[in-house]
Amino acid sequence: MNLYAGQVLRVDLSKGEIAKEPLREEWLKDYWGCWGLAVQYFHELVPPTTDPFSPANALVIMTGPLAGTLAPTSSRFCLVSKSAHTGTIFESNMGGAFGPELKFAGYDGIIITGRADSLVYLRIKDGEVGLEDASAMKGQGIFKTETLLKASLSPEAKVLAIGPAGENLITFACVGSEAYRQMGRGGAGALFGGKNLKGIVCRGTGGVRVAEMEAFRQKVAHWTQTSLLTEDNLWAKSDGTPILVDVTNEMGLHPTRNFSLGVNEDHAALGPEAVGRAKLADRACASCPLGCGKFTHINGAEVEGPEYETLCLTGSNCQMNDLEQVIRFNRLCDDLGLDTISTGNIVALAMDLTESGRHDFSLRFGRPEDYLAVVTEIATLSTARGRDLALGAGRLAEKYQAQDLSTEIKGSEFPAYDPRGDYGMGLAYATSERGACHLRAFTIFAPDHFNIEALAQDVVNGQNLNAIKWSMCFCDFWGTVNTEIMADLLTAGLGRPVTAEELIRAGERIWNLTRLYNLKAGFTAADDRLPRKIMEQKLGNGPNEGRVFRKEDFERMLQLYYQLRGWNAEGVPTKEKLAELGLQPL
Amino acid sequence: MAKHLLAFPDLCTGCNRCAYVCSAVKEGLFLPTRARLHVQNFPLHGYSVPCICFQCPKPECLEVCPEKAIYKNEAETVMVDQEKCNGCGECVSACPYGMIEVGPDNLAYKCDYCGGQPACVEECSPGAIVFVEPDQEQKKIKALQMKHRSTSGNPDEKRLERAEVFLKEARPARAASA
Numbered sequence: 185m186n187l188y189a190g191q192v193l194r195v196d197l198s199k200g201e202i203a204k205e206p207l208r209e210e211w212l213k214d215y216w217g218c219w220g221l222a223v224q225y226f227h228e229l230v231p232p233t234t235d236p237f238s239p240a241n242a243l244v245i246m247t248g249p250l251a252g253t254l255a256p257t258s259s260r261f262c263l264v265s266k267s268a269h270t271g272t273i274f275e276s277n278m279g280g281a282f283g284p285e286l287k288f289a290g291y292d293g294i295i296i297t298g299r300a301d302s303l304v305y306l307r308i309k310d311g312e313v314g315l316e317d318a319s320a321m322k323g324q325g326i327f328k329t330e331t332l333l334k335a336s337l338s339p340e341a342k343v344l345a346i347g348p349a350g351e352n353l354i355t356f357a358c359v360g361s362e363a364y365r366q367m368g369r370g371g372a373g374a375l376f377g378g379k380n381l382k383g384i385v386c387r388g389t390g391g392v393r394v395a396e397m398e399a400f401r402q403k404v405a406h407w408t409q410t411s412l413l414t415e416d417n418l419w420a421k422s423d424g425t426p427i428l429v430d431v432t433n434e435m436g437l438h439p440t441r442n443f444s445l446g447v448n449e450d451h452a453a454l455g456p457e458a459v460g461r462a463k464l465a466d467r468a469c470a471s472c473p474l475g476c477g478k479f480t481h482i483n484g485a486e487v488e489g490p491e492y493e494t495l496c497l498t499g500s501n502c503q504m505n506d507l508e509q510v511i512r513f514n515r516l517c518d519d520l521g522l523d524t525i526s527t528g529n530i531v532a533l534a535m536d537l538t539e540s541g542r543h544d545f546s547l548r549f550g551r552p553e554d555y556l557a558v559v560t561e562i563a564t565l566s567t568a569r570g571r572d573l574a575l576g577a578g579r580l581a582e583k584y585q586a587q588d589l590s591t592e593i594k595g596s597e598f599p600a601y602d603p604r605g606d607y608g609m610g611l612a613y614a615t616s617e618r619g620a621c622h623l624r625a626f627t628i629f630a631p632d633h634f635n636i637e638a639l640a641q642d643v644v645n646g647q648n649l650n651a652i653k654w655s656m657c658f659c660d661f662w663g664t665v666n667t668e669i670m671a672d673l674l675t676a677g678l679g680r681p682v683t684a685e686e687l688i689r690a691g692e693r694i695w696n697l698t699r700l701y702n703l704k705a706g707f708t709a710a711d712d713r714l715p716r717k718i719m720e721q722k723l724g725n726g727p728n729e730g731r732v733f734r735k736e737d738f739e740r741m742l743q744l745y746y747q748l749r750g751w752n753a754e755g756v757p758t759k760e761k762l763a764e765l766g767l768q769p770l
Numbered sequence: 771m772a773k774h775l776l777a778f779p780d781l782c783t784g785c786n787r788c789a790y791v792c793s794a795v796k797e798g799l800f801l802p803t804r805a806r807l808h809v810q811n812f813p814l815h816g817y818s819v820p821c822i823c824f825q826c827p828k829p830e831c832l833e834v835c836p837e838k839a840i841y842k843n844e845a846e847t848v849m850v851d852q853e854k855c856n857g858c859g860e861c862v863s864a865c866p867y868g869m870i871e872v873g874p875d876n877l878a879y880k881c882d883y884c885g886g887q888p889a890c891v892e893e894c895s896p897g898a899i900v901f902v903e904p905d906q907e908q909k910k911i912k913a914l915q916m917k918h919r920s921t922s923g924n925p926d927e928k929r930l931e932r933a934e935v936f937l938k939e940a941r942p943a944r945a946a947s948a
Contacts, residue, residue: 253800254790254893281786281811288801327814339810339930340803362813391801397794413895421895464941465816466896468783471790473895475783479816484943488816 186395187249187677188212189292192225193313195306197379198239198298202313207292214766216687217292218248219275220655220694222264225295226273227697232704236268237353237378239299245286245344245384248657252287252392254404255673256412257659259283259470262367266705267618268378269355269371269526269576270595273701274618276358276372277654279469280365285342288388300380303351308386309337318382323348325519326360333385345383346373347521349563353377354574356526356597357563360518364477364488365469368523369596370618395679403676408473411664420476420661421466425492428600429455432496435628436727437605440500441549442532443591443598443717446605447726448500458507459490469659476661482508487515490524493622496600497528502535503549512556520563529590529597530573531558533580536589543584545569588716594619594707601628603718605728608639611741614712615643617698623660624650636737640744652691667691693765696749696757703770709746709755714738771903772846775807775881775888776912777820779936782898784811784818788890795889796879804873806881807890807899810933815941819933820899823848823869823881824916831861831870831880839878845886852877866919868928 185207194203208225215221222244229242243265250258261283267274286294289310296306303318316336321329329345342361349357350373357373358366367373376382394400419427429451432438436446452458459478467477467488479488490499490510494517499510517524534545546569547554561570572580577597581590591598596619603610608627613620625646627639649667650660656674658665667684674682714733722730743753750761759769786809789802797804810819829848832840839854840861850861850870857876870880881888883901891901904912918935920928 254787254794256787280813288803331814338926340926362811364813389801389803391793391797391799391804393799397798401791401794465780466783467813467816468785468896470784470786472783472785473787473893475785475896477783477816486816488813 186393186679187253187674188217189287189290189392191291193291193294193308195294195296195315196298197296197300197304197315197381200300200315202315213686214690214693216249216652216655216690218246218260218262218277218655218657219264219651220690222246222262222275222293223273223694223697223701225293226264227701229295229297230266232701233706234266236266236271236375239297239379241266241375243296243372243375243379244293245296246293247283247287248655249677250656250658250673252284253394253677254401254471256404256408257469257472257474257662258656259472260654260657260659261286262654262657263359263372265372265375267370268353268374270619271705272594272618272707273698273705274370275654276367276370277657278359278361278365278367279472279659280342280362281470282342282344282361282386284470285386285388287392288390289386290388290390294384296379296381298379303380303382305333305382306384307337308384308388310387310389321382323351326521327363327519329383330360330363333383337385338387341385341387343383343385346376347519347563349521350374350377351382352563352565354522354562356523356576357521358523360521364518366518366523369525369621371523373521394677396676400673400676403673407669407673411669412662413473414664416664417474417662420474423456424459424476424478426454426456426459426478426490426495428492429495432601432628435605435633436723436729437602437609437628438500439496439598439600439602441503442501442536442589443602444721445724445726446602446728448505450505451500453505454495454499454507454510462507462511472659474661480511482511485511485515487511487518490514493600494524494528497525498531501528501532501600502555504552504555505550506552509552509555513559516556516559520559522559522563525599526576526597527559527562529577529592530580531555533577533586533590534558534573537584537586540589542586545572588720591715591717592620593713593715594711596620602723602728603714603733604723604731606630606633607636607733607737607741608633608642610714610718610733610738611640611643611745612646614714614738614742615647615745617702636741637744640741640748643745644748647695648688648691650691651694652687655690655694689765693767696762696765696767699757700767700770703756709742712742712755773886773901773903774825774912775822775883775891776900776902776904776908777822777915778898778900779817779819780940781896782809782818782820783896784809784813785895787893787895788820788899791889791893795884806879808929810929812933812937815937817937817940819936821867821869821929821933822899824867824912825883826916830864830866834860834864836860845883847883848880849882850878850880862925865925866921866928867932868920868925871925
């Protein structure tokens with residue numbers, strides 16, 4: 185087969201059985217791969233009311249058709265499941281090198297159901313696949329687990345692993361790979377832990393075929409030169425995501441002091457120059473010419489990162505204007521297996537609760553001591569404070585009546601862009617299928633941050649484009665990739681014509697399918713909401729000082745969004761829209 | 771003076787595009803384990819080492835080949851005449867760098883500089899692999915890299931052993947706790 189491996193692994197952890205199944209080729213023209221294909225597999229397998237921690241929940245790991253090829257930034261792959269953190273269907277994707285390795289081993293994806301009786305790992309060596317005892321790795325961090333799993337199979341093997349946070353079922357626990365890459369959001373780590381799956385190790389010595397290698401290489405070279413390695417995207421090579429520290433501060437939507445301010449006066453301590461001074465090396469995911477990873481080192485602390493979200497949410501948002509401390513916090517999260525976006529929000533919330541006198545967590549903005557200790561406490565549930573913070577912002581706020589202070593939607597803590605400074609991000613967060621997320625639509629570069637009509641359309645377009653983009657899968661940082669480029673590469677790879685039109689239609693289809701799933705799981709338009717803080721509390725400083733995102737404005741924007749999507753006033757896709765996309769109505 | 775491939779591990783980001791394109795050119799599909807160069811990745815330490823054939827001035831592979839199937843062309847590139855190769859694998863054992871292997875077709879294969887325009891160099895965005903007439907400084911760098919020789923193990927093991935030496939030099943504190 186061209187591009188695809190043509191095979192998926194089915195792992196039933198309850199029975200300890202593994203099967204190899206042909207890829208559902210009839211789904212490829214509508215869902216393509218990665219996100220789209222994983223959603224299709226998932227919704228056929230798991231009823232929407234399934235408890236995320238039940239053995240009946242499935243983990244669908246899926247690569248895209250271009251994974252394992254020279255198509256630049258194509259190594260990303262995803263996991264789709266039902267989240268214990270939000271209760272929604274969710275997709276979580278990751279770079280690194282595991283995706284291509286799985287392809288080279290001969291599999292487009294892995295579908296995992298059931299729950300093992302005791303801690304196991306999945307071992308894949310080309311055609312040889314088995315479940316092995318992982319008791320020796322119980323409680324180990326992700327770094328050590330990865331080292332042990334590679335030693336057991338091959339130094340060139342690639343690993344997915346969880347740390348103690350995932351084993352302890354912290355609902356925002358992540359899966360780690362290649363040390364510093366994660367499936368960050370939605371709690372993939374907790375779902376691995378809930379299935380007693382410590383990790384997956386894979387070595388693949390096969391290859392990926394294309395229809396016409398010469399033509400494919402020419403297309404790759406052409407689009408790499410004319411689209412990828414252009415000014416719009418080269419920030420990733422030169423500075424990496426830390427550049428956004430400067431950008432968002434200038435725009436005045438940089439979350440600071442638990443989302444009470446829009447500018448961090450001390451952001452230079454966490455910005456691209458500071459990271460540049462600490463940088464030892466540039467790092468890249470497999471297949472990527474950009475190399476956005478910045479491996480940094482200060483006073484014996486090192487990490488690949490910190491990325492923008494971490495710099496803001498565990499830095500500015502906690503008023504920890506100290507890059508060394510943020511590097512240490514980041515490294516702890518990466519090793520213990522916690523999502524830094526969620527953890528940063530939660531720690532800042534706890535700081536706010538302490539300083540406002542509402543509950544003393546002994547955490548204060550800008551104070552380094554307990555700042556690092558609390559990460560371990562959360563991951564290991566070793567203290568009352570750790571167990572409280574492990575609830576996540578939604579449940580923590582509920583416990584201490586702090587819904588006016590928290591920043592989450594459907595339980596997912598906010599990424600590092602304040603909606604009071606850009607209404608598009610507010611709508612994007614509220615309508616993301618997995619709760620507040622910046623990787624569905626991203627509007628901060630729109631010419632008018634508050635034009636409701638234009639931004640509602642931008643959010644629809646962004647979501648549809650990203651749905652097909654994460655089905656290829658291409659990296660977010662190829663910002664200028666479009667469906668014309670995707671169609672051109674797929675045409676050369678598959679040896680049959682693919683059109684931009686069918687790809688964007690697939691994006692819209694994938695988006696509607698996730699919407700249907702969430703509706704059947706019990707979510708309604710009422711869950712497409714903003715937190716009270718954003719609607720009622722004025723942003724405290726900067727270009728957007730005094731702004732709120734008023735409920736009436738948001739409701740108007742949401743209704744406009746539903747109309748643009750061909751959904752009714754309750755946010756349900758109409759029969760006509762579903763028929764257009766070839767989907768079954770609710 | 772002929773051009774040679776030079777590798778600069780400190781610049782390597784670990785993207786593996788070199789191995790992908792090499793296998794595309796030589797094997798017709800993306801199959802990096804059969805590329806004629808390899809990248810050893812140490813993601814925890816933020817370091818990668820491109821392992822290239824040094825086209826040795828006095829190649830061990832050439833010297834041990836019982837069929838005289840290995841020779842140097844006019845560009846000083848060490849080549850395998852696959853017509854003469856009997857797949858005995860003596861070259862594989864002899865190479866101190868793990869850079870010649872025997873394929874599933876029972877024939878030895880190695881880097882041949884793609885006839886003078888190495889595809890890997892064109893793919894290397896960070897410039898960690900270059901194809902140049904080496905100047906004095908570059909000759910010294912190459913000589914230092916060639917000093918680290920592996921005397922036993924299969925090619926994978928030899929490359930890893932050598933790469934760990936470079937890792938230790940580049941990341942002294944962390945490599946100790948690897």
